[in-house]
Amino acid sequence: MSPNTWVIEMPSQKSCSHPYPRRISPYRTPSLNRDAFTRDSPAAATSGPSTRSHNHPVFEDIRTILSVLKASGLMPIYEQVSNYEVGPPTKTNEFYSFFVRGVVHALTIFNVYSLFTPISAQLFYSYRETDNVNQWIELLLCILTYTLTVFVCARNTKSMLRIMNEILQLDEEVRKQFGANLNQNFGFSVKFLVGIAACQTYIIVLKIYAVDGVITPPSYILLAFYAVQNGLTATYIVFASALLRIVYIRFHFINQLLNGYTYGQQQKRKGGGGGGRRHRGNGQHHPTPNPAIMEHFPEDSLFIYRMHNKLLRIYKGINDCCNLILVSFLGYSFYTVTTNCYNLFVQITAKGMVSPNILQWCFAWLCLHVSLLALLSRSCGLTTREANATSQILSRVYASSREYQNIIDKFLTKSIKQEVQFTAYGFFAIDNSTLFKIFSAVTTYLVILIQFKQLEDSKVEDPEPDQT
Amino acid sequence: MAREQSSEAAAVQPLLEQFQQLFFISKIVGILPQDLDKFRSRNVLEKSRNGMIYMLVTLVVYVLLYNVLIYSFGEEDRTLKASQSTLTFVIGLFLTYIGLIMMGTDQLTALRNQGRIGELYERIRHVDERLYQEKCVLDNSTIGRRIRIMLGMTIIFELSILLATYIKLVDYTQWMSVLWLVSAIPTFINTLDKIWFAVSLYALKERFEAINATLEELVATHEKFKLWLRGDQEAAAAPPLDSSQPPQYDSNLEYLYKELGGLDMGSIGKGSSMSGSGKNKVAPVAHSMNSFGEPIDPSDKAGNRNPMASNMVHESELGNAAKVEEKLNNLCQVHDEICEIGKAMNELWSYPILSLMAYGFLIFTAQLYFLYCATQFQSIPSLFRSAKNPLITVIALSYTSGKCVYLIYLSWKTSLASKRTGISLHKCGVVADDNLLYEIVNHLSLKLLNHSVDFSACGFFTLDMETLYGVSGGITSYLIILIQFNLAAQQAKEAIQTFSSLNDTAGLVGAATDMYNSSSTLHDLVTTTMLTPTG
Amino acid sequence: MSGHLGQVLQFHLRLYQLLGFHGIALPGDKSPGRMRRRLRAWALFLLVSLSALVLWCLTSNDDFLYRGDMFGYANDALKYVFAELAVVAIYVDTLTSQRHVANFWWLHAKLTQRVGAVSLRSELRQYRRYLICLYGMMMFELLLHLGLWQIQPLTHHMALFWMTYEPLVCLTYMRNVQFVLHMELLREQLAHLEREMVLLAQYSKFACETGRSFPGFEAFLRRSLLQKQRIYSDVYDMFRCFQGAFNFSILAVMLTINIRIAVDCYFMYYTIYNSIANIDYYLILPALLEIPAFIYASQSCMVIVPRIAHQLHSIVTDSGCCSFPDLSQQIQNFSLQLLHQPVRIDCLGLTIMDCSLLTRIACSVGTYMIYTIQFIPKFKAPYM
């Protein structure tokens, strides 16, 4: 994706070259308050304190997860230059995250070493041969994913900062235009953090109980680091979905703004009786904002188009940043889910020796990964749908005069067959259906694994060539 | 005649008038919590506490009865349970319970949106009013007929399956066997709920087609108007459509149209562009008419009613753009409104549809697999005893698959009808070529390109025929896999009759049966990777 | 009318009437109404008799079906059942969808006026694809049968099986070739339209580069574009008639040929594997050619529309000398119309009939082959 990023990079200066005050004309102030009021109401519906002090730290709604990532060196420890800008990290912080990454890589090398040497043999004692191989591959995949994550994050530091700056700048414009600060409390991120931590510790405890005999320190380190890797990868996924959620809120905002001009709202404004009733169920589940006055349409539409372009750019930027990480994570979790389902199956079908330990272990893994996959696909699907909904909403705006119609056409013409989608390195689009496809893939591979198991069993039980 | 009566009537008749019997039945069996007498008096669905309580009670009763049924018929599974692992039995239970799950989904969803369904029909009524203002009137009488047909077919299917199974496969000596009747409840309730959805969807489709018909009528009248305006030199410039056809072929067509007038709604474009004065009036009405045994006489009425009407009313309509712009704008707004209603309806019914699809997939595969098992004289779960008889199996399969396929087919048709509108709009533009009109048409067709009505089950998969393709592929491959497992199990049995092999068999049969719950995803990887269109 | 409908078409339509595929009367003949009723009765009769034949084959205890192992038996039964399905679908389509067919031919007559007159030679050239497809298939099938029965000693089972199964196969092939004929007609219209668009584009380019354009130039261009739009919408209606007329039978025929290919591939592998002296699996070669013939025709229909759009947008609307706002508006209108009316041949919307279907068919046949091959060791067949 890198060769094309510049293409959408240049208009940033362009949009900076616009003097903002020009857009706020005096007759606009009352409507500004109105907008501020109405815009806050949906925000307030979801967020607790809508009256927020103006020098709030940026991204405070996802600050916990940010702090975790900063501490683990996945995110740069940026400086907050102003209310709407973040600067590059200072030397010491930069060095700190650099150091952390070094430690991580050292540990990784150590782990790989101990995986290939009999040091860690005692960790894989309990299963048969194939299961041990599965465990191995799982560990290796996990290590690979995390290392990849670290590398990609180290490479994308600048672009990550750029994305954040763009988001902030966009917020600033929105505030200047409508005095609305788009914030939402990202409770789910914190919840997920806690859940991940709990799940990992639980898994570790299970593992330690499962191992009989005294555990050597290397395997302790191995386990601990394994848990840390899993947790941090999961955390990064949560962070990515939080970013997507932020973008989603912005898209939703401009869609709402546009929605004020649709014919239904206009009729409602004119006091047309049916408008409200017909428009209530219109897919938005919150009080629709007051209809806007048609005279403001041209400048608002310009603003909306610009916002839409910028948001698309941010969206692509996020996509480019997390591409590889997402691919590897999806592969990893696909593998994990498959092996765990297989283990469950083996445990249940094998008579007698149903060990609760392994059951719990499998369930913990399944819960963790399935929830993460669900979160990721859901946020991607939401954002994509909202990004593509703009043209649909715009097609609901009916203007009488010719130039308004031209304004509408201008956008619609360029958005024919131009749906954006959040792809995993172009391999496949990530949205709600992804979860579905992954599960079907899991099924198929499960079938194949079980067939292999049958083969082994038939081998061990009757070697006479009747089967062949 | 629907046109006449409603042209006198001040307002259009609400759609819900047609739903009387359906509402009563579904009220009695407890699918809809809405208020009964309000519906009877004012044809509105309003939420009522008593209905809710009644519904919950029915739900609880059904669940209890079903459990009793499973328990009482479970004794015959003991042997099965002995011969198989716990897993198999659990999954057999899962398969038996999925019907119950489906029913629960339906009822709970109905409870959840008891307020919003009424609103939905309110919106539909409003759309009808607006369509009426645009002089395109649609009669809901066909919908009532459809409802009756569907109800009849449902009852026939249910009864035939139930009685056949009861008489042939259940020993009705002990009184316990009466409980078998309970086994039909979930599918029946689910079918009733789906009838609501299907009929409303069909109503939306009719609205779309009414819009198309109006546009086509504009085109036809304008063409006639042009011909009538200047007959001969027009023929030179753009040859009028019927000058090109030889008499006998034309008569042939006349004949066809008279005979097959109502037979289908597909090719009305030609019907109107056929431009004999009689025919192109037949066409739009036939278009707005459903394809199932509708009598032709209204179309004839329209045929001999329209010409003077068109000459008086429509002749100038496509002529001056300012007037027609208003009309086209309204039509597009109505179109968009209908699309919105469709989305809302899809959202209301998304979970039931998802559960229905999963149910269909599972039951279809399971039934076929058990049929295979029965032909191999193996023991099958007692609740699937209908698989012992091929005929009953065929009926049950056609019933189950008919539900799913009909829904998918209908939604596909609806989206096709919504896409037709753009084509008709362009016809308008082309027929009256006029710069002002071109501007309008370009603008509106851009809008129409962005109106999307697509039905999906919770966004997991869209309800169109492509999905059907994938599903059929999935069913086939899973069936083959299952039979394979079964064969392996049988061989293992024959190979060694020792205890160890018994375990192994259990495991293998477990494997075989395990495939159901893991195969509940609709198309497996084989279909996603190989059968879905690449790129 | 027969001036519009050349001899070749006339002849082949008669052929199809004879087979009961073409439900309406030809332009030439008298009293179309009675003709139609007769054809209907004929189709119905054929349907009933063929179904009776199939039923008899399935039920009689003479070995129409392969008795070697149960799986082969099931496979043969499968073949028969699907052939029956195809026959039913074909004739039911013929019986019910005469209106679409009539519309199709009417539109075709209406458009071919514009396409121009025809001589026999030009007609042969015009329909060469179709003719090659039809007669090539016939010859190939015939030769295969002759050659095969020379080499292969004709066992009782084979004689019975092929004598009863071959007619059904031939019917499906003929139907398939009929689809090809209709799609050829469509393609011809579209290609003609595209040629005209190319001429238009070149003309406009020339006029704008050399700067010499007569006063009514824009009006002229607009009028011709308008004509093109009308033609296109007619062609689109033709296409929709085609779909309405043949939906089910396309599905059924494709399915039948598919099933036959999959099953016979399995048998081929099976016979080779067990070295059974039986080479009648060579008879699937024509079936292997049928599907590509259909898909190639439909694909060549579908690829033309984007090319038309390509040419449309290469019409120069304004250059240094002249600028036509109205013309560009017309072009926008036309391209929007193209966006609204894509020619997309899919049977019942199940799957789009282009070459990607070929890939998927190959993949699925491979998969099922693998599954079924894994059966072999399980039926205690003689093995290695």
Next chain:
Amino acid sequence: MFRPSGSGFRQKLVGFTLKGALYGSWILGIFPFTYDSWTRKLHRSKWLIAYGLVLTTVLVALVWTNDTETETPMRMEVFHRNPLAEQVNGIHDIQSLFTVAFILLRGYWKSGDIERIFNELLDLQHRHFRHYPLEDCCSFDRFVVYKGVSVAVEFISMVILELGMSPNFSQQLLVGVTSLCLMLLGVLLGASHFHLAVVFIYRYVWIINRDLLRLANELADGKEVSSDRVDYLLGLYHRLLNINTRLSDIYDYQMVLVMASFLIANVMGIYFFIIYTISLHKDWDYMILFVIPQAMIINMFDFCLSIAVCDLAERTGRQTSTILKLFNDIEKLDKKLDRSITEFALFCSHRRLKFRHCGLFYVNYEMGFRMAITSFLYLLFLIQFDFWNL
């Protein structure tokens, strides 16, 4: 256009690669054109075609006559172990031979069209794109270099594989191997022609994108932009798409064959590897550790590269319509400009820069992913089958 565009090491490398490809294909007789530097046109020369035909026939004959690889012991064991492998391998041999013959013959047969296309590309380059700076299109250079490297490495790995898998060296073997590898090299070069052309088209589209973007920024800064520039770009885009469709029409059969043979080769390679190592319980010697894996890895690399080129071009084509969206938020666009931009957008919505090999499949990452999964599934099935037979 084979001139190194500009100075700098990377450009020199690119120029060198292009020259190498050119001369290599001249030597192998698969590029039957002569370049007339005065009129800047390629001319088809009968002599080169004849030379190429003779050379190919000689090579094929050589391969036929002393084809020693079939009785290498390792293959013997594998085939003895399961006959299916032998059947599939036979199929693959026949298919690859057919591929070679087909590619060369079709190349000669279509050489007229190829000549025309290349001339048009040269003409575009000379007439329109000469004025644009071409240096900073780094992905172009990267892909060209990668392509060259991959071809070279394929050649080497093929030699290593052939020599490594046969224990006893003989003069006959050497002749056979060299001829085989030369034939393979010819195929690879023939395939790489298409990819090079795709990369060139990609660069032109990229330039068009950049120019459009410049226009957008000028408008945003309030400068005036005449609609002729947009029309000019649209015309260029039009021509490029036209060239692209013609090019893929010519080359798609070859590409399909090459891709198929690559896929089969990979799957079969892994299959042999697994049978040889796991089922036959061989001890790990240098061959297992090095020879076969490197061949497979390089194969996959080349495959991914051929997909990535097309995907890059496709993404660039999509970028065009993204850039067109930037014209939305500009106040007071004058009518003519607006109209031309609208036409551009409509054209983009109709035609895309996409590669669809004879309608079978689009070539992009998605398809690549799907292909990978499918081949993996088939691999699993094969292994299962192997176990069944065990």
